[in-house]
Amino acid sequence: MAGINKLELSETDIISKFILPAIKSSGWDDMTQIREEVKLRDGKVIVRGQMAVRKTVKSADIVLYHKPNLPLAVIEAKSNKHSIGKGMQQALDYAGLLEVPFVFSSNGDGFIFHDKTSTTTLETEISLADFPTPAELWDKYCQWKGYTQAQLPVITQDYHDDGSGKSPRYYQLQAINKTIEAISRGQDRILLVMATGTGKTYTAFQIIWRLWKAREKKRILFLADRNILVDQTRVNDFQPFGTAMTKIEGRTVDPAFEIHLGLYQALTGPEEHQKAFKQVAPDFFDLIVIDECHRGSAAEDSAWREILEYFHSATQVGLTATPKETEEVSNSYYFGDPLYTYTLKQGIEDGFLAPYKVVRIDIDVDLQGWRPTKGQTDKHGELIDDRIYNQKDFDRSLVIDERTELVAQTITSYLQRTDPMAKTIVFCNDIDHAERMRRALINCNPEQVKKNEKYVMKITGDDELGKAQLDNFINPKKPYPVIVTTSELMTTGVDAQTCKLIVLDQNIKSMTKFKQIIGRGTRINDKYGKLWFTILDFKKATELFADERFDGIPERIMTVTPSQINEGSDELDELVDGESGAELDTTDGADLPSTSENNRDFDLGSNTADDIGVSERAKKYHVKGVPVEVMAQRIQYYDTDGKLVTESFQDYTRKNFTKQFASLDEFTKRWNDTERKQTIIDELANAGIIWEALQEEIGSDMDPFDLICHVVYDKPPLTRRERANEVRKRNYFTKYSDTAQKVLNALLDKYADAGVEEIESLNVLKVKPLDQLGSPMEIVKEGFGSKKDYHQAISDLENEIYWAPPPKQA
Incomplete structure (x- = not known):
């Protein structure tokens, strides 16, 4: 195009003025075969504390289709300041997601064409006029795929x-x-x-x-x-x-x-x-x-x-x-x-599934065990077998009322600290356990239950009233029920989009069941603010996250014969979870039997052997008056490699920030050279730096620059107020008119109170005390002369705020 200097054009201009015309002139239909800005992933959600942020993701500049369901090619554009092949690696990444063989990179001068169907040269340079036609790429694609005419x-x-x-x-x-x-x-x-x-x-x-x-x-x-x-x-x-x-x-x-x-x-x-x-x-x-x-x-x-x-x-x-x-x-x-x-890992990395944080809670009686005194009977007069009962026994063969109450109190405390109306599923060992947990949770939440008696519900196969509330629980528009207790009925097939808390008080050894339960929380619902979820684990079930089978290729894991199935065995957990015991799980949720002898909600992960007809049901003792307390609590987060890590947000920031900036000098130079600091703040937020979480850990009176300098580079922290006072000590404002000095002094106060983001918008001139000086345009004109001069004054003010004395000569 005559008279156009390509070097001055933006990437968008290069696409509209050179790349798209070249594609269309080769016969590609603009309405059905060309799509621009194709977003292939959502932004991965980063969680720390009670805060989350989505990382931004880039879109493929152009995707070409044979038909809407058949993508053929990816084109990545760059401005003319870059080389013609600059976008190739990025384009290859998108092409890998779409599994298309044709990949193009362009800066407006021509194309680098990467052709995976070629048996000779993979990449060639072609002119704008030589872009392949739809028929050429489709024919190559069909040959590459080996399609027959019949297909x-x-x-x-x-x-x-x-x-x-x-x-x-x-x-x-x-x-x-x-x-x-x-x-x-x-x-x-x-x-x-x-x-x-x-x-x-x-x-x-x-x-x-x-x-x-x-x-x-x-x-x-x-x-x-x-x-x-x-x-x-x-x-x-x-x-x-x-x-x-x-x-x-x-x-x-x-x-x-x-x-x-x-x-x-x-x-x-x-x-x-x-x-x-x-x-x-x-x-x-x-x-x-x-x-x-x-x-x-x-x-x-x-x-x-x-x-x-x-x-x-x-x-x-x-x-x-x-x-x-x-x-x-x-x-x-x-x-x-x-x-x-x-996989789940792929879904979380792509931003389509919700990440999780795990709160592991250790209860003293679970770790130390409990043994009855000689001749001790339970609350029903049954003589308790003399042995040590441990975590696997509780709520299966032995019920301790105080333990149930402590779990309910811990759940309630978490919800009260975070969101009392967060949809919650509590997975229990059986129907009896689910009923006792429902009662304990009701007693822990009297005010909420007074507002609505369906605040806590038991949804199990034997309870028609509970099952009738399942649709309300999974409906984001329905606030009640909030907390549901269950054992098996809600492990699968429940599309609980807004479930924010999953509680594990069930012994789970089966990987299949564990994956299904975790899946109740993995859905994202942006509209209702559901971006992540929490797992409260009372039974060490989340140790299964460390098993390579959790997000890997399933392998054959056991061979079982009836003689190997013993009451209380871990093998039984694996066997009966919808596998060899699958016939037990045949009943639809609307028709589950309510027989008193099994008292089960198709709790196929239980180790009570009579569920698969192996032996008589074990007795369940019920005791009260046992002192129980939480010994330890540990918070872990989903990390980039799919593992659970225990780290503060400072650790996370330090690890990820260095991917953006190699050194303090590089960061400082970029900060000082950037006209609007908000640009860098947004970039880092998009990369997963949650400023609110960092401020909560370190202190809210530091701005992003000082938070980074302190957390990442171990510099002594400076508060915003301290920086503002240093500016005033240097008599920086004396070169300005009286009106400008009033404005800049007020802006410096705004900075000290709220941060640099506050002073970078003209809207700050509309609020007190600046609004008393006139309208924004009147303030700009009287104090600075023009809008350009005003912005320059703000830039100069920021330079003063972040000024540092040169290092002393040795």
């Missing part, structure tokens, strides 16, 4: 677009596209592993929609094992199927519908007449999607597996956050290795 109608079928602008996230798109590709190649068993809260059901909907619309699959069955899962799916993600969809009820499969949502329990049972799935031919369904497939369908001898084997000719897709791999139960044995995996 293309399915591969290119659009995903559902509801017009709201919502589209699959990058990892959902990968899972959808990989599944569609695999099915189009004839693969008939597929496993998708996606962490809780990452949208498994939405992903499943898009897979089904595309296959159904392409008429590749005409009759589809979506299988789940709890009513709430089916009902949430039907009214939310699957709603676009409309009248083509039905929920299987009354043990009747209606062939008039194409999309069937069903409970295992509605399709089968122990008696032959209950096997409703046999009403239709084995080839009736083309596609079966199994939600939470780590549970019943994973076991070979499961009655639920019988459904899948009956419809063996159908393509079957398993969804889970926790694939199960034991010698007895295996997802991968049936479905094959996961086709796609998106």
